[in-house]
Amino acid sequence: MTDLTDSVESMEQLTTVWRAMVLDRDADADVRDLPGIAVRWADCRFPFWNCVTLTDVGADTELVGQRLRQAADIMRSKRHPGFLWVFEDLLDDGARAGLETAAGQALLEHAFPGTGMAGDLLPIPEPHHPDLTFERVSTEEQLRAYADLNSRAYGFELAHGRDGLAGSALWKNEVHAYLGMRDGTPVTCAGTVEADGRLFVVLVATDPTWERRGYGEAVTRKALYEGARATGLTRATLHATVAGSPVYPRIGFRPNSPLRFYSLKG
16 A cells, blocks of 8 residues: 555645635634645635645545535635645546546636645755845845746736735744845745745745856755754655756655646636
């Protein structure tokens, strides 16, 4: 039988971190743990803070179809769009093979893929990059720059990214959030936050104009270095997009469960 320990950890890290992020946006946000479904929905314009996740382990085809319909109903009840996260390794073989069909029947469509990753890799050496200096986010101006980098990287409107981060005391104080500055201009960013004895990497982004220069890796290393130095933690986790997947193994992360992100059709 496949060891699902790392995949379960990846799913639980998401639900733990997103609880804090969503409640930071709205103390009355929809944060619920239902049978087989975790709801973490701020209902803000930043779609990453609007999240539903399947949490059953070993779910079969019938159960997954039921959960997908429930998740879609929850998503349809909200004002703002978001994503359903599905950790593929938590499904049984039949459910995984039939996932796209079941999603379509629930009126969900595949948005993009991802990969859960983790590693016992900390501490790491203090990073340096010849083009960059690093600044920890502590002011509203820096936080806005961090939001704008994510919007540009993921194709969101700038106002939507700002709606996800503006005014956050959590991001200025508890998240080890760093900007990578090139000649005084923010070009890349990454954050880490403590979650159940691990350091979770969150919202890594690089301005598309400055990609493929090692900036994302450098600022991620900085956030990990400072987070580990502050907390003493040795294990780190993250969820990578396709763009980030080749980068993180160079730092010491190992892939666990593949991820599929879904949005509502239409």
